[in-house]
Amino acid sequence: MSDVENARHKERAQRHKAVVDAKIAAAQEDKGLLLVLTGNGKGKSSSAFGMVARTLGYGRKAAVFQFIKGAENVGERAFFSRHPDVIWEKCGEGFTWETQDRERDIAAARAGWEQAKVALADPSISLIVLDELTYLVTYRYLELGEIMPAILARPAMQHVVITGRAAHDDLIEAADTVSAIRDVKHAFRAGVRAQEGIDR
Structure with a gap:
């Protein structure tokens, strides 16, 4: 040069x-932020779990409520659920095409949401991840009117991350930060199975 x-x-x-x-x-x-990670691309939950790691790095507490895909064995849960400052709740029994039982899916989602509401009222929890929450609204397992009051009334410095495709416009409007992750290319469509450490 x-x-x-x-x-x-x-x-x-x-x-x-x-x-x-x-x-x-x-x-x-x-202030406590509301973040929405949406879009059809891969990496929404992974990004949220990265924020869990950051939170723990500062010696703070985090809670994860994993809806819909809660029955899956995932590496993040295997790692974080052993940490004393992480609450990790499975709030679903698997993807809807696996369970094939709408009433059971709704019951699992509602039970998980009741647990999440307790965390959303706890000022000792710095970060809450509501993983795949967008589907509860899309599938009408919960109404947005049931969800938003607890999120908006949370402690002033508590951060909330909501993940999932097709986030409702009202969630996007209420959020401080929104990222839409675009699907450009995915190995699964080329016949590659989900890989441990990458996809689960």
Whole structure:
């Protein structure tokens, strides 16, 4: 890189840093966030579980309520459920095409939601992951009117992450941060089985 190119690069980087520093200085509020991770792409739950690891890294407590796919054996549950500062509840009996029993699925979802509501009222829990919660609304296992009051009335510094496809517009509107993960390509469609450590 020539001296001229290096000087131009440094000038651009300095301008960029000034903009970023100003935004950081302007962001002074602390609050519990509502995050929605939605879309058809892979990685929504994995992202949420990464936040569980971050929370534990700061010595704080986390709770995970895993709806729909709760019957599956997944590596995250095997790891995090052994941690003393993690509550991990299986709130489902498997994907709907496996259970084939709507009433049982609704009962499992409702029982899980009752447990989640207790955590949502507990200020000692820093982060709550409501994994695959969007499906409870989509499948009409729970009404949004039953879900939102507990989420909105939670302790001021408690963070909540909701995952799942097709998040309801009201969830998106209420959220502080929304990420839509796009499906570009997936190994399963090429005949590759779910791999331990990657898919489960």
